[in-house]
Amino acid sequence: MAKHSIEDVIPGMVAGRDIIGQDGALLVPRGTMLSEEHLRRMRAYGVRVADVAASDGDDTTPETDAAADRLAVAQRRCRHLLTPRFQTLDLESPFGRAVFDLAVSRAATLAVAQGLDLDAVADGPALAGLPPEQQLFAEGAVDPASLVSGDVELATLPEVYVRLLAVLEDGEKTSDADLAGIVGRDPSLTAKLLKLVNSPLFGSRTPVDSIGRAVAMAGQKELTTLVTGLAALSAFSDIAPGLYDMRMFWRHAAACAVYASLLAQTVPGVAADRVFVGGLLHDLGQLVILRKLPAAAGRALLLSRVEGLPASEAEIAVLGFDHAAVGRALMTNWNFPPALTAMVADHHAPDGQPQSRETAIVHIADILAQAWVWPAFPGPPTPGASEAAWRSLGLAETVLAEVAAAGDARIAEIESLFFGASPQPTQRRSRS
Structure with missing residues (x-):
């Protein structure tokens, strides 16, 4: 058991002592596993520090106290390191706070388990990507004919x-x-x-x-x-691997699909298999841009990394349109069903209407897949969330922890199923 600042307390920790508000009210009894709702109540009642343990149970030892201290230190470091990736997400909203707190918790737990040197991470690049020189000037990356023709052909189904x-x-x-x-x-x-x-x-x-x-x-x-x-998916098996980390692309697609199907299980009237496919295909427009306008795609990727912009904002700055707009054109060209087209075309800007809940689910799943990616250092910027879309699903923020817990194994299986066994990531170890 150890005393922590309220900013370092995350869902899943256990109250080591009764947590009392500034007015003397009992907010959380000793031994309670803390939820996001508990944390909001503690902040509202002016709690600044709390005695918590990393997991349930009354008995502690010096070893468990030391482990809890290591986790608390990692949480503080991860909170600081991850903040730049979440500058577009509203962290004052209940949804944004829950997503960020879970990202910190997951990253800290994995960093401690893998012995990741967070000080070395702090000295590394802030966002993921290939070297910009390779993105922009690699052999075959720039096709002048495609840039001057003005005719960007779409892939055939x-x-x-x-x-x-x-x-x-x-x-x-x-x-x-x-x-x-x-x-x-x-x-x-x-x-x-x-x-x-x-x-x-x-x-x-x-x-x-x-x-x-x-x-x-x-x-x-x-x-x-x-x-x-x-x-x-099979229509885009020829993207040059030197232009973009395609493994990272497909891993994100698998994560979005899995999170969408898990969210759908708690939303009446939504079919998990439909939003699974919507999540799997939501970024197909990126592949069209990578294939037909590689130099512009490289500039957008570089701008995203340097400025910390979500991919769609960087694409608009460079191209005047984003991959969602290209996805709409592609899906229309292929005569895909309107509901599936909407999930791809509107996943960055859902209208939040009840009839658009499938699109809202893919929107939220895309954010979760960006926020909870591992390795988290570096990682892509997390896009902002539509509060109207989140509210249209009628879900409590507590469901996010359940989705995160259930998703990891399924994501690994789907990624392996579609794209082959995932290589083990190499991480920098703690300095001895």
Whole structure:
């Protein structure tokens, strides 16, 4: 047990003693695991310091006290190091405060567990990215023809999706066998679809080993959504790895998809599989920009790093439009369903209306994926949140901790499922 400043106390810590307000009111009994609501009440009643432990339990030892002290020091350092990444998010709002506190807690816990040298982190770059020289001047990164033609062609959608959509839109009844035959013509798509229906997203108790069973299990409508996402991903398998960290891109896509599906489970009337695909595809416009305007994409990435701007703001400054606008054009060109198009096109600026809750979920999931990325040092800037979109979901901030806890394992599995095994990140260790 140790005494901490209220600014260093985070959800998940346990009150070591009764926490009393300045007016003498008992705010939190001893032994209570602190939530974001507890912390807001403590601040409101003027609490400045509190005796807390890192986890539940009354018995402490010098070792546990020392561990709690190390965690508290790491939390203070992480709070300072992460603040520049969150300058666009409103940290005075309940949602922004909850997201930031969870980011600090997660980063501090991982930093202590991995022996990360936070002093060395403080001396390193503030934001992630490849060296700017490589982004701007690498061989093949600048294509003059694409810059002067004014004709930015969009990628074409793989044939399997076009055929599948045509069959489903036909007035005649389509059998599961017909759909299985179409999907089965693409071996790569077949393998990924089978992996997906065998993942925790569907919760199958027995292995699904054929496309026919996958179609029957997922249903025709859901199958179309899943194939849509998988086909779109395969259309952008040729982005030059030297221009952008594509592993980081796909890791973010997987995180956004997983967080969106977890949030959807608590919002009535929203299908988890639809927002999963919306989260997976929400940044496709970035890939179009990277492929067709690599030099401009490099300048936007550099501006984002240097100024700490969210990617969309940096793109607007350089190009006059952002990847969400390009995503809208791409999805319209591909004749994607309006709901899926909205999730991609409006994920930075949802209107907060009840009928737009799927877009609101992808908006929030995108923020969580940026805020809770690991390694957090360096990490991308966290975009601002639409309070109207958050309110439209009818969720309490306490759900965010549950989403964070449930998301890590699923993100790793989805990333591996779609994009291969994730390499272990290399981190700087503490100085001996």
